[in-house]
Amino acid sequence: MHRPRKEMIAETRAKLITAARNAFGTIGYAEASMDDFTASAGLTRGALYHHFGDKKGLLQAVIAEIDGEMAVRINEIASKAPTRWQHFVDECTTYIEMALEPEIQRIMFRDGPAVLGDPAQWPNANACVGSMTDHLTSLQQEGVVVPGVDPETAARLINGASSQAAQRIANSNDPEATSKTVVAAFKQLLEGLLKKQGPQSV
Amino acid sequence: MHRPRKEMIAETRAKLITAARNAFGTIGYAEASMDDFTASAGLTRGALYHHFGDKKGLLQAVIAEIDGEMAVRINEIASKAPTRWQHFVDECTTYIEMALEPEIQRIMFRDGPAVLGDPAQWPNANACVGSMTDHLTSLQQEGVVVPGVDPETAARLINGASSQAAQRIANSNDPEATSKTVVAAFKQLLEGLLKKQGPQSV
DNA sequence: CAATTGGCATACGATGCGTATGTGAATAGG
DNA sequence: CCTATTCACATACGCATCGTATGCCAATTG
Structure with a gap:
């Protein structure tokens, strides 16, 4: 019976990540007491330090999960x-x-960058940007997107605009209406990447 | 002689803001000990609490100064x-x-949003976006910018892209070269706001 | 079955925060 | 000119949280 051991360990890690994710996502990283949220998972800080080194390490794990x-x-x-x-x-x-x-x-968008620094430097947490970069590269090779721009750079800039877009919608009094306005403006910005004439020809 | 009193108070506030700004800007908000940076200004936490209520209040003051x-x-x-x-x-x-x-x-871009929430909601700290919004509004009325987009929304999205642009340049191995690439991509995105044909006719 | 690993808890010291309270100097009123 | 009051700021205390050092018990290994 080799499994129960490994399973319990994986379960402990998962419980810690889930508990931390809930705490970080609601009250925020700084306000989240390690004693509190480890206890809510039926554990102590001992388990946390053992598996993740420190609070920042656990945040990295949470971010990797969300990014995935x-x-x-x-x-x-x-x-x-x-x-x-x-x-x-x-x-x-x-x-x-x-x-x-x-x-x-x-x-x-908020606690992660404050604690871990520039998201572009995060290990194991750039899958979305990677995907967008790939698609921009293809579109550029197909002649849909203007040839001058660097795909990864463009993907990053678009990411920044996207997060602002989301925040604007989320904090609006009327999210439904704001969503229309914001997405329209966002798409308009994206148009800048298109070659003039014939975007829908490919 | 009414002045010395008021002047001393203003000086105390200024010293606290400056000391906090240095600490926040280098080691970061979370790592900055109030005892330490008030002491570096020749004061104690008593002065801080008296003038700014708490650490967050002081951060707001620092941000207002930088925004200005x-x-x-x-x-x-x-x-x-x-x-x-x-x-x-x-x-x-x-x-x-x-x-x-x-x-x-x-x-x-990092500590401020984490501690105070969405920058768009900050009081007294949106001068830059306000300025950009005004210019976009004018440009739209003049027919340079496409009529559909909401100026403030566009300004916010551009702001998001700008901060990503800056981070990418700042964290690059070769900032000079990266700057060219990033600014080029950024300008390309801005093109999306222009009406087709005749952007330079106004 | 004995030895050892390691997953996790407990205990301790240190640090930083918020509040309550103290103090001395500058101002205002008589 | 003298007294009372305000208020800018310091000091002191208790509490929460963190990192580390240590201990224990179950599970694996040979």
């Missing part, structure tokens, strides 16, 4: 759109939709 | 460009340049 989930959702969008460009646009709007969740805003 | 300085620099750029659109673009690139400073990245 976001990447899955981004990739699920695939191939429903009539053109590759439209597909890319859909990907972006999906990203904005995900970014509407308070947990994602708090952990990925 | 950024707005001044943005407005100084005025009227050097041949067209109003070019003027707006220059404003954006100036914003990116300012955002290259580690102190601004740390306080305005």
Whole structure:
């Protein structure tokens, strides 16, 4: 019987990540007491330090998990759109939709950068940008996107605009209406990447 | 002699703000000990609590000061460009340049949002966005910018892209070269706001 | 079955925070 | 000019949280 041991360990890690994710996503990283949320998982800080080194290490694990989930959702969008460009646009709007969740805003956009620094430097947490970069690269090779721009750079800039878009919608009095306005402006900005004439010809 | 009293008070406030700004901008908000940086200003936490209520209140004051300085620099750029659109673009690139400073990245883009929430909701700290919004509104009325988009929304999205642009340049191995690439991509995105044909006719 | 690993808890010291309270100097009123 | 009061700021205390050092028990290994 080799499994129970390994299973229990994995379960402990998962419980810690889940408990921390709940705490970080609601009251925030700084306000989350390690004693409190480890206790809510039926554990102590001893387990936390053993598995993740410190509070920042646990945050990294939480972020890696969320990033993975976001990447899955981004990739699920695939191939429903009539053109590759439209597909890319859909990907972006999906990203904005995900970014509407308070947990994602708090952990990925606010506390994460404050504690771990520039998100672009995070290990194991750039799946979404990677996906967008790939698509931009393809679109550029196909002649849909203007040749001058660096795909990864563009993906990063779009990411920044996306997160602002999501925050604006989420903090609005009328999210439904604001969403229309914001997404329209966002798509307009994306138009800047298109070659003049014939975006829908590919 | 009514002055010395008021002057001393103002000086105390200024010293606290300056000391906090240095601490927040270098080691970061969370790591900055109130005992330490008040002492470095020749004061104690008593003065801090008296004037600013708590650590967050002091951060708000620091942010208001930085925002004011950024707005001044943005407005100084005025009227050097041949067209109003070019003027707006220059404003954006100036914003990116300012955002290259580690102190601004740390306080305005990372710690600030984590501690005080969405920057769009900050009181007394939206001068830059306000300025950009005004220019976009004018440009739209003049027919340079496409009519559909909401100016403030667009300004916010551009702001998000700008901060990403700055972070990418600042964290690059070769900031000079990266700056060219990033600014080029950024300007390309801005093109999306222009009406087709004749951007330089106004 | 004995030895050892390691997953996790407990205990301790240190640090930083918020509040309550104290103090001395500057102002205002008579 | 003298007294009372305000108020800017310091000091003192208790509490929460963190990191580390240590201990224990179950599970694996040979």
